[in-house]
Amino acid sequence: MKHFTVKARGKTYPVREDLQSWAFFWNAEQRCWIREGVDEHDVGFFQMKVNNPTCCGLKIPWTGVILELIPEPDSVVTDEMLAEFDKEMKNGT
Numbered sequence: 001m002k003h004f005t006v007k008a009r010g011k012t013y014p015v016r017e018d019l020q021s022w023a024f025f026w027n028a029e030q031r032c033w034i035r036e037g038v039d040e041h042d043v044g045f046f047q048m049k050v051n052n053p054t055c056c057g058l059k060i061p062w063t064g065v066i067l068e069l070i071p072e073p074d075s076v077v078t079d080e081m082l083a084e085f086d087k088e089m090k091n092g093t
Contacts, residue, residue: 019033049062
C-alpha cells in the first residue's frame with residue numbers, strides 16, 4: 001500500500017479543528033497543515049471532503065482546501081532485516 005505526506009493549504013482556518021482531529025499539524029514555516037504516513041484510503045477520503053463536500057452527509061466539508069500529495073518512499077522489509085532484528089532482540093542490543 002502506498003503512503004503519502006499530505007499538505008493542506010487554502011481556506012483551512014474554518015476546518016482547522018477537523019484537520020487536527022485527522023492528525024494534521026500546523027507547520028508555520030510552510031504555512032500549511034501536514035500529515036505524514038497517510039495511506040491511500042485516507043487520501044481518498046480527504047479528497048472526497050475537498051472535491052464533493054455535499055456527498056455522504058459530511059458534517060465538515062473542506063471547501064476551499066487544496067491538498068498536495070507527496071508520495072513517500074516504499075519501505076521494504078526483507079527476511080535478512082527481520083533475522084538481524086530478531087538477533088539483536090535476543091542479544092539485548
